[in-house]
Amino acid sequence: MSASVKSPAVRALLPGDVSPETSAPTLTADIDASCRAPVLFFFVSGLAWLLIGTIFALISAYKMHSPDFLGNCEWLTFGRVRPAHLTTVVYGFAMETSIAVLIWLMCRLCRTPLIAPGIITIANFFWNLGLTVGVVGILAGDSTGIEWLEMPKYSTPILFISYALIAVWAIITFRLRAEKHLYVSQWYLLAAVLWFPWLYGTAQVMLLLSPVRGVVQAGVNWWFAHNVLGLWFTPVGLAAIYYFIPKVIGRPIHSYYLSVLGFWTLALFYNWNGFHHLVGGPLPAWMITVSIVASIMMLIPVTAVAINHHFTMVGHFGKMRYSPTLRFIVFGAMSYTVASVQGSLSALRSVSEVTHFTHHTIAHAHVGMYAFFTMVMFGSMYYILPRVTQREWPSARLISLHFWGSALGIILYVVPLSYGGILQGQALNDASIPFLKVVALTLPYLKIRTFAGVILALGHVAFAVNIVWMLVRVFGPYRKPLQMIISGSEQPAAVGK
Amino acid sequence: MNIIGLIIAGSVVLLPGVALLALRWAGESGQLRQFDRQALLPFDEQEPVGQATDQILGRKHS
Numbered sequence: 001m002s003a004s005v006k007s008p009a010v011r012a013l014l015p016g017d018v019s020p021e022t023s024a025p026t027l028t029a030d031i032d033a034s035c036r037a038p039v040l041f042f043f044v045s046g047l048a049w050l051l052i053g054t055i056f057a058l059i060s061a062y063k064m065h066s067p068d069f070l071g072n073c074e075w076l077t078f079g080r081v082r083p084a085h086l087t088t089v090v091y092g093f094a095m096e097t098s099i100a101v102l103i104w105l106m107c108r109l110c111r112t113p114l115i116a117p118g119i120i121t122i123a124n125f126f127w128n129l130g131l132t133v134g135v136v137g138i139l140a141g142d143s144t145g146i147e148w149l150e151m152p153k154y155s156t157p158i159l160f161i162s163y164a165l166i167a168v169w170a171i172i173t174f175r176l177r178a179e180k181h182l183y184v185s186q187w188y189l190l191a192a193v194l195w196f197p198w199l200y201g202t203a204q205v206m207l208l209l210s211p212v213r214g215v216v217q218a219g220v221n222w223w224f225a226h227n228v229l230g231l232w233f234t235p236v237g238l239a240a241i242y243y244f245i246p247k248v249i250g251r252p253i254h255s256y257y258l259s260v261l262g263f264w265t266l267a268l269f270y271n272w273n274g275f276h277h278l279v280g281g282p283l284p285a286w287m288i289t290v291s292i293v294a295s296i297m298m299l300i301p302v303t304a305v306a307i308n309h310h311f312t313m314v315g316h317f318g319k320m321r322y323s324p325t326l327r328f329i330v331f332g333a334m335s336y337t338v339a340s341v342q343g344s345l346s347a348l349r350s351v352s353e354v355t356h357f358t359h360h361t362i363a364h365a366h367v368g369m370y371a372f373f374t375m376v377m378f379g380s381m382y383y384i385l386p387r388v389t390q391r392e393w394p395s396a397r398l399i400s401l402h403f404w405g406s407a408l409g410i411i412l413y414v415v416p417l418s419y420g421g422i423l424q425g426q427a428l429n430d431a432s433i434p435f436l437k438v439v440a441l442t443l444p445y446l447k448i449r450t451f452a453g454v455i456l457a458l459g460h461v462a463f464a465v466n467i468v469w470m471l472v473r474v475f476g477p478y479r480k481p482l483q484m485i486i487s488g489s490e491q492p493a494a495v496g497k
Numbered sequence: 498m499n500i501i502g503l504i505i506a507g508s509v510v511l512l513p514g515v516a517l518l519a520l521r522w523a524g525e526s527g528q529l530r531q532f533d534r535q536a537l538l539p540f541d542e543q544e545p546v547g548q549a550t551d552q553i554l555g556r557k558h559s
Contacts, residue, residue, distance in 0.1 A: 028543055109538060182528050183538040198512065247539050250549040256532040267516065322552040383551055396554050 027111060032387040034113035035104050038120035039388050042100035043381060044471070045128050047464055049092025052135075054457045056085035061450040065443050075139045083150035084138045090148070090228075091131055091159075094369065096124075097377040098236040099166055102189050104384050105243055106170060109186050110177030116169060123165035130158030146207055146217075148225035153208045163200070167193050184259040185239035191267060192235035199227050215282050219275060226274035229368055234266070234336075237376045238305060241333050244383055245312055248326045249319055254311035262304035269297040276347035279356060295347035302340040309333045324399045328379030331407055335371035342367060354429065359442060360421025363414045370456075371410045378406065378463070385470065394469040398462045405459020413452035420445025 060082045062069050070076040107114050114120070134151030137143070142152040151159075170193045174186070203224035206212050212220060246253050253259055272294030275287050313330065320326045342364055345351055355361060382399070386392055393399060420442055427438040523529050540546050 028541060179538065180526070181531075181535050181538060182523075183535060185539075194515070198508070202508070243539055246536075247544070248549060248551045250540075250545075250547050252536040252540075252546060256536040260529070260532070264520075319549060319552065322554045323549075324554060325551045386553075393553065399554065 027113075028108075031107045031111070031113050032104075032390075034117070035107055035384075036388045038114060038117050038124070039100045039104050039384065040471075041121060041124045042096045042103070043385065044467070045124065046093045046096035046100065047467060049088045049096065049131070050460055051464060053085055053088035053093055054453075054460050056081050056088060058450070058453050058457060060085050061446070061453045065446040065450065074141070080139050080141065080143065083143050083147075084135055086148065087131070087135055087138060087150055090369070091134070091151070094233060094373060094377065096127065097381065098233065098373075099123075099127075101240055101377065101380045101384065102166075102170065102193070102236055104388070105185055105239060106173050106189060109179065109183050109243070110173055111179040112173060112177055115173055115176065119165050119169045123162045123169070126158055126162035126165070130155045130162060133158060144208060146221055148228060149203060149207060149221070153204070156204055156208070160197075160201075163197060167197060183243070184253070184256065184263060185243045187260075187263050188235035188239035188242070191263075192232050192239075195231040195235070196228070199224055199231060215278075218278060218281065219283060219287070222277040223274035226277065227271060229373075230266070230270040230273060233369070233373045234270070237332065237336065237373045238262075238266075240376050240380045241305075241309060241329055241336075244325055244329050244379060245309060245333070248323050248329075248383070249313070249316040251312060251316065254308050258304045258308045262301040262308070265301040265304070266298075269294045269301070273298065273343075273347070276352070277356075279347075279349055279352040292347045292349070295344050298340060298344055302337060302344075305333075306337040324393070324403065325379045325383040327403050328375045328382065328406075332372050332374075332376035332379060335367055335375065339364065339368040339372050354425035355421060356425070358421040358425040358428070359417050359445065360425065363417040363421060366410065366417075367414050370406075371414065375406060375410075378402070381467075385467070389470060389474050391470050391473045393466060394473065395466055398466040398469075401462040402459045402466070405455050405457075405462060409452050409456035409459060412455065413449055416445050416448045416452075 059070060059076060060078060063078045063081070067078070074080075103114065103120060131151075134155035137152040137155060138150050143150040144152060170190070174190060203220060206220045207217060207224075211217065242253060242259060272291055275283065275291035276295050279288055279292070281288070309330075317330075320330055346355055346360075346364060355364075382393070424438060424442050427433045427441055528535075537546060544550055
């Protein structure tokens with residue numbers, strides 16, 4: 001493998017303290033060091049958005065069964081807090097952490113120290129600026145009312161500037177890579193980099209700048225909302241899983257053939273999925289049927305990924321006891337299978353006529369965005385942060401609290417709400433049941449959801465405390481070598497308790 | 498043609514075109530061969546195959 005940086009173009013872009021002609025071990029350390037500031041900026045701001053989004057989530061969840069709560073404050077009415085929650089966790093936490101993971105993975109797999117860190121820093125500033133403007137706009141009542149695109153259109157150009165910088169950086173890094181062969185994670189990452197501007201740009205133009213009319217709006221809306229999950233978050237999440245599982249257990253992926261098959265079939269089928277959200281809607285039936293067929297075809301890449309992950313892990317599940325990264329990543333990988341199979345089945349007309357317009361859909365969205373994607377991002381952060389900061393995680397107890405808070409919290413969120421959603425759907429389809437009785441039927445499940453949200457919030461706070469503690473050590477007098485984590489050959493790397 | 502038509506036409510022509518070009522590039526540059534070697538790309542001299550990493554909780558896994 002090509003381990004040193006030979007390209008003069010790359011060398012010209014390298015940070016001053018990174019030596020281009022280094023051996024493999026030093027190169028890895030150089031790559032991590034070069035990523036430190038940009039990756040930290042994105043992780044820390046993503047964490048801040050996670051905490052803000054969690055507060056919005058708790059308020060929204062509580063309002064669902066106690067609608068008078070904060071009812072006197074127009075900024076915190078349900079119609080504003082709920083989209084503020086979605087925007088902060090999706091475009092704040094999920095987007096920013098995924099960009100940080102993308103940056104680190106690209107550098108590691110391209111075997112190139114991070115080039116032009118200034119571009120990333122500026123992009124981070126603009127992304128947070130655009131997002132702040134967007135969230136304040138939503139709370140002030142300027143929401144567009146379009147699901148997953150609630151930020152007012154005056155915030156969009158700022159976000160575009162930021163994303164363009166990230167995309168340009170990713171392409172330049174790929175172009176100047178020292179390792180010419182691509183790992184499957186890079187396929188996913190590069191595709192996501194190209195897919196997102198197409199999705200976001202098309203949706204912005206067709207829904208906000210030059211809006212299409214009638215039911216086409218709903219079609220474009222769900223084409224975007226579904227694809228941003230499948231063509232941005234899913235590829236980045238799978239890229240991380242394909243990297244971290246082999247890396248942590250020290251074993252190559254079970255079948256590289258299957259991983260490539262999984263990538264190309266995802267690329268082929270996912271884009272057609274969005275219209276299954278409009279089963280029963282006033283769109284041409286063939287469009288919805290095509291979408292349902294594509295949703296079922298998604299079982300091909302999902303099965304390929306599930307087989308690959310499972311057989312890679314066989315014989316190594318015990319390592320989850322010792323690796324926080326593996327715990328979160330394996331939980332996320334299993335949830336990917338659950339979310340995808342559930343999504344394919346929910347696309348069927350016979351299922352959709354019960355679950356559509358119910359809390360079942362909300363539960364399904366959280367299996368995808370939290371149980372799969374967020375858990376994978378948490379796992380990635382547990383691996384990346386010690387390497388870029390050269391500091392260990394300060395508290396093993398906080399790691400455990402975070403994992404169990406997140407894992408149990410999301411299970412408690414999803415299972416009862418999915419069941420309640422099915423009951424709700426069946427009751428809605430029964431014309432003899434008054435609507436208010438249907439609403440009352442859902443109340444126990446909504447209260448359980450609020451309780452689950454509190455557990456999730458505890459996990460998030462534990463995670464935040466651990467990260468802040470770690471960062472204090474970065475700038476404080478505490479210095480402890482990270483050799484045991486990096487080499488994996490040392491005896492117990494006992495993190496402080 | 499309005500902007501919507503441009504987007505749709507662009508999507509229909511451009512995106513499959515880019516995908517085909519990517520596939521062609523992958524074939525010509527050897528990305529679709531030597532899969533066993535590519536599966537080893539996450540590893541290097543410092544963190545080779547067979548060596549677990551991130552075993553930071555409790556005792557080290559042997």
